[in-house]
Amino acid sequence: MKLIYYPGCTLKNSARNFDVSTVSSMAELDVEVEELDRWNCCGTVHALGAENVMNRVAPVTNLIRVKETAAKTEGMASEFMTSCAMCYNTLKRANIDVKKNPDKLSTINNFLNLETTKYEGDVEVRHLLEYLRDRVGFDKLAEKVKKPLTGLRVACYYGCLLVRPKEVAFDDVENPMIMENLIAALGATPVNFPLKTECCGAYHAVGKPEIIADRTDKIMGSASEQDVDLVVVSCPMCAYNLDFRQDDAKRLNPDFKHMPVLYFTQLMALALECGDDALRFDLHHIDPKPALAARDLA
Amino acid sequence: MNDTTLRFLPGKNNTFTAKVEKISGQKLLACYQCGKCSAGCPMAAYMDILPNQIVRMAQLGMEKQLLASRTIWTCVSCLTCNSRCPKNIKIAEVIESLRETALRNGQRDDRLNIWEISPEVRADLPPIAMIAAMRKLTS
Ligand code: SF4
Numbered sequence: 001m002k003l004i005y006y007p008g009c010t011l012k013n014s015a016r017n018f019d020v021s022t023v024s025s026m027a028e029l030d031v032e033v034e035e036l037d038r039w040n041c042c043g044t045v046h047a048l049g050a051e052n053v054m055n056r057v058a059p060v061t062n063l064i065r066v067k068e069t070a071a072k073t074e075g076m077a078s079e080f081m082t083s084c085a086m087c088y089n090t091l092k093r094a095n096i097d098v099k100k101n102p103d104k105l106s107t108i109n110n111f112l113n114l115e116t117t118k119y120e121g122d123v124e125v126r127h128l129l130e131y132l133r134d135r136v137g138f139d140k141l142a143e144k145v146k147k148p149l150t151g152l153r154v155a156c157y158y159g160c161l162l163v164r165p166k167e168v169a170f171d172d173v174e175n176p177m178i179m180e181n182l183i184a185a186l187g188a189t190p191v192n193f194p195l196k197t198e199c200c201g202a203y204h205a206v207g208k209p210e211i212i213a214d215r216t217d218k219i220m221g222s223a224s225e226q227d228v229d230l231v232v233v234s235c236p237m238c239a240y241n242l243d244f245r246q247d248d249a250k251r252l253n254p255d256f257k258h259m260p261v262l263y264f265t266q267l268m269a270l271a272l273e274c275g276d277d278a279l280r281f282d283l284h285h286i287d288p289k290p291a292l293a294a295r296d297l298a
Numbered sequence: 299m300n301d302t303t304l305r306f307l308p309g310k311n312n313t314f315t316a317k318v319e320k321i322s323g324q325k326l327l328a329c330y331q332c333g334k335c336s337a338g339c340p341m342a343a344y345m346d347i348l349p350n351q352i353v354r355m356a357q358l359g360m361e362k363q364l365l366a367s368r369t370i371w372t373c374v375s376c377l378t379c380n381s382r383c384p385k386n387i388k389i390a391e392v393i394e395s396l397r398e399t400a401l402r403n404g405q406r407d408d409r410l411n412i413w414e415i416s417p418e419v420r421a422d423l424p425p426i427a428m429i430a431a432m433r434k435l436t437s
């Protein structure tokens with residue numbers, strides 16, 4: 001299988017662990033991933049104004065690139081995959097918006113008059129989790145596992161962007177289970193926890209870190225009440241907030257327990273034995289190794 | 299707000315209400331004040347006016363109070379309120395329209411100055427955090 005991959009800015013910067021673990025585990029699953037040629041920033045947030053056109057331009061430019069790449073590569077569908085929840089949400093919402101509003105789309109196409117390809121609503125946006133479930137299959141993934149993550153207790157944190165709004169959600173909005181099912185396929189034990197779709201505070205990381213520390217205390221605290229070894233996420237914003245604000249959370253609440261935060265792709269890379277270079281644990285604030293070693297997995 | 303009596307005054311306050319409805323694409327009068335939006339809001343603890351109160355005040359055209367509220371800068375568009383409102387009102391869109399109005403009214407009252415953040419913190423932050431914050435909090 002061949003697949004176009006959109007990494008996004010953060011996976012090429014602070015979240016390289018997410019990028020390398022995505023690419024190397026896909027290779028183990030016989031999916032040939034090709035990074036999208038000349039991709040640009042998605043804009044990170046979907047502007048909510050009903051008549052907004054300006055903030056749809058960056059996503060549409062990417063959709064044009066996907067269309068061009070798919071057209072010149074044999075066996076390549078007019079779709080692409082991203083593992084970043086934030087990019088997924090922004091690109092998918094822009095795609096839905098321009099498909100629903102032909103006037104908006106024609107304004108954007110006219111604005112992008114130097115492009116040789118016009119966007120006609122003919123590209124599909126997929127998240128990696130969705131792709132793994134629907135195309136690869138969790139049963140096939142389970143067959144490929146070389147080192148089952150036996151005994152590892154994992155809380156899956158979705159945050160906002162994979163489940164809201166309804167139009168972009170590929171699972172239940174209030175109680176998604178797709179990540180738990182993936183974790184189970186890797187041989188680990190998924191553990192449900194109440195705050196798995198509660199917001200981490202997102203971009204308040206920039207100006208109001210005290211809010212993030214409080215959110216981290218609440219969310220990680222809710223996970224650690226379930227006696228888990230670690231939390232997995234699919235968003236580099238959540239990963240940063242929940243990992244890097246743990247010392248501040250500890251200052252707020254002396255009972256706070258430090259716990260590693262990993263991308264679900266890192267657990268895949270671990271179970272598929274992609275090697276240490278595919279994990280990049282050096283980029284974490286809370287080192288995942290001791291928690292994994294306690295289960296004989298490091 | 300304690301000493302204020304809220305009354306609908308048709309024709310007097312509705313320019314602002316109409317503007318909010320247009321930018322947000324929402325029908326404000328559909329709200330029947332059940333409070334579900336505020337009950338589930340993860341940012342409510344850091345707000346001065348709760349999301350349901352924002353909708354109520356927008357119905358009433360209370361421009362000055364709304365644009366001066368801390369809430370419009372605290373809401374992070376997590377969309378929990380949107381997905382739970384029994385009347386299908388997109389509260390996050392209403393709040394975004396207020397934020398946009400405050401940022402575009404000529405004063406350019408930005409709520410974030412990147413240069414006030416130390417270079418070490420800036421280097422640490424993921425690009426999505428910086429870009430999202432600038433998109434939401436600056437003109
Ligand atoms: S949930 Fe909807 S109807 Fe209820 S108070 Fe909020 S906006 Fe109004």
Ligand code: SF4
Nearest residue numbers: 339373374376377379
């Ligand atoms: S979108 Fe804003 S108002 Fe609505 S629940 Fe989230 S933070 Fe609260």
